Amino acid sequence: MTTPPPGLRERKKRATREALREAALRLAVEHGPDRVRVEDIAEAAGVSPRTYNNYFASREQAIVAAVTADRETRIAAAVAARPAGTRLADAVSEAVIEQYTNPGERERQALLLIATGTALRDAFLDAAAGIEAPLTVVVAERLTDAGVQTARVLAASVAAAVRIALEGWLRSSAGAPGVSGADGAAEAAGAGGPAESLGAGGLVVPSGSLPDLLRAAMAPLAPAFDAAEGRGGP
Amino acid sequence: MTTPPPGLRERKKRATREALREAALRLAVEHGPDRVRVEDIAEAAGVSPRTYNNYFASREQAIVAAVTADRETRIAAAVAARPAGTRLADAVSEAVIEQYTNPGERERQALLLIATGTALRDAFLDAAAGIEAPLTVVVAERLTDAGVQTARVLAASVAAAVRIALEGWLRSSAGAPGVSGADGAAEAAGAGGPAESLGAGGLVVPSGSLPDLLRAAMAPLAPAFDAAEGRGGP
DNA sequence: GCGCAAACTTGCGTGCACGCACTTTTATTG
DNA sequence: CAATAAAAGTGCGTGCACGCAAGTTTGCGC
Incomplete structure (x- = not known):
């Protein structure tokens, strides 16, 4: 089949x-x-x-x-594999973390290479957005009540959170420009004042481990998942 | 100053x-x-x-x-202008909708032009991501307790929601490829099965007005904002 | 006013993304 | 198995993004 x-x-x-x-x-x-x-x-x-x-x-x-290969589809599969009763927020979070936790030696070397230049870094972060489409599918399956649009937004939010976590993770030796990892469009606005002060000050987790960063980045979205699932408080 | x-x-x-x-x-x-x-x-x-x-x-x-001009900074200013007591989710949502609600004649003509080709459409959607950086700043101001990382994720989620709303809005005469509007990375995954069926079935709001689409897209994120603000239930 | 340093502009050269038309390979049908 | 349709690979040409190394303008301190 x-x-x-x-x-x-x-x-x-x-x-x-x-x-x-x-x-x-x-x-x-x-x-x-x-x-x-x-x-x-x-x-x-x-x-x-x-x-x-x-x-x-x-x-x-x-x-x-x-490095990326077909990580996106594996994430979707991992979400679908969780038992139906589990909290969707947890299922997604754990599936994502699980797929980004690889002690692969060759991958570590590749990531070191990627971190060197801006072009490769951006391409890597863009590739992370690829989880959006498969995630939308599996999330929509579990959220039949809330509608597809909600699934889309939640999946996109997770993708954004992953991107942010990866940005923070790659920020080690190279000076990252600012808050957003999007392409040059942001620069066109000409605002360019307070954003740097945010990016420069490393208040939050200087360079924790990737799983922790991912978990922290996705945590704020959990209430949105809960609400979409119909779970009130706990 | x-x-x-x-x-x-x-x-x-x-x-x-x-x-x-x-x-x-x-x-x-x-x-x-x-x-x-x-x-x-x-x-x-x-x-x-x-x-x-x-x-x-x-x-x-x-x-x-x-068309875009400095819409991003105006959104940030509009959020900052709301009284301090208002629910952050509402402040952001209304500010965004307010800035995307323009009966400008010249802009309507330009948007018609933009909708014609794929390249311009993608550039337009990418430009919408420019709200992320300014939004992060103003959201972080109100969420001093939750930390900057949370503000980043929420702002990025709003940007993603806006992108999704705009995608749905532009989907009128041209056949949009699928769920995600990201670049070709998604196609590389090779999954390409169920995603189309989702994109093709127009269950949700065939082509409602832009403000409604924006509101609907941002609504699922409201619980996340509430939780970050410390608001429990209502 | 004067000159210096930083910022902006410009010409040039390189590599790249991609449309188009065409050849080669694979799959299907009678 | 042959004929035909569909799809992937290829050569070519065009326009573009961008680094580099001048040339030019602006701002500032003396």
């Missing part, structure tokens, strides 16, 4: 994607992230440069994908 | 930015969004093409900025 035979066509696609991912990561580690051209990655994967962009929309996405 | 004299340098910058914005919008309306090159916009604003990118990171940003 799900995948009778995966189909030869599909296998080739996945193989190509994985080849590109790994080639991108390997070359980036070997020569430094800025000294790798798309042409090199494509060649290392045995494919045309043009084909590269059929798989990844930006150069950084390929590198980041080597 | 805020702006003793704005300074001649700053005035020129703002003038250049505005010239670029308006030139971009005018040319896009005249010749269609895809038939305007950066070179044309720069020339119309009397500036070098290279300088254009010193003000806007992408071609679409300039066009969108003509």
Whole structure:
């Protein structure tokens, strides 16, 4: 029903994607992230440069994908796997933390690489937004009463919280610009006054462990989940 | 204290930015969004093409900025203007709706233009994320007990809710791809099954008015704001 | 007024994203 | 198994984002 035979066509696609991912990561580690051209990655994967962009929309996405892989769908699956009676807020929170808790050695090396430059960092944070769509599906399943729109908002809020936690986690040696991790649009406003003072002052958890940061970031959303589930107080 | 004299340098910058914005919008309306090159916009604003990118990171940003302008900072100001006793959730919600409720004729024309293509739509939604930083500041002011991290998450959630509302609002004639409006990262997951069925079924508010959509999108977050404020039940 | 330092602009060059048209490969149907 | 449809890969051309290293303007202290 799900995948009778995966189909030869599909296998080739996945193989190509994985080849590109790994080639991108390997070359980036070997020569430094800025000294790798798309042409090199494509060649290392045995494919045309043009084909590269059929798989990844930006150069950084390929590198980041080597770490991200299909984390999003696994999070959704992990949420769906929790028993039906559990508090949705807990189910989501634990599923997310569980999937972001990896002692993988290769991933740690990749993350070190990602933390070096702004471009890769942004791509990594953008990739984290990928959990929104799968999360919306599973959340909507449990919130049949509240409507799809509520599920959308809650899933997006979780994605935002994850992004914030990751931002805080990556903020170690490099000076992060400000509060928001969004693209240049914020700068266009020209306000640029008090935001820095917030970003600069490290009042909150200088650099705690990632699970703790994730838990702390998602905690404020729990009441919203409870209300959507119909749980009044406790 | 805020702006003793704005300074001649700053005035020129703002003038250049505005010239670029308006030139971009005018040319896009005249010749269609895809038939305007950066070179044309720069020339119309009397500036070098290279300088254009010193003000806007992408071609679409300039066009969108003509509508967005400094809406973000006005939202923050509107929140700060509410009396201190009001429920924070209401203050934020009303401030946002207030700033997105404009019967401006020129803006309506621009939004019609924006809705035509995918690129402009995405840029517009991205620009909406610009409210996050200013919102974080004002929310953090009122939530001194809960900590800055909570303010960050709540502000980001509001920004996400606004994005979702705008997505739903723009979904009229053009077929939107799915649930998430994020960039191509979601597609990389390969899940792509149930998400479409959610996006396709227009169960929730076929195309209500924007204020209603915004209100509905932000409503699920109200319990989170209440809890952060220390308000137990009501 | 004078000159200095910082900020803004600009030309140039590089790599990249992506539309279009075309070839090659895979899947399906009679 | 052949014919045909669908989909992925590829070459090419265009416009764009952005780093770098000048050139130019603005602000400020003397």
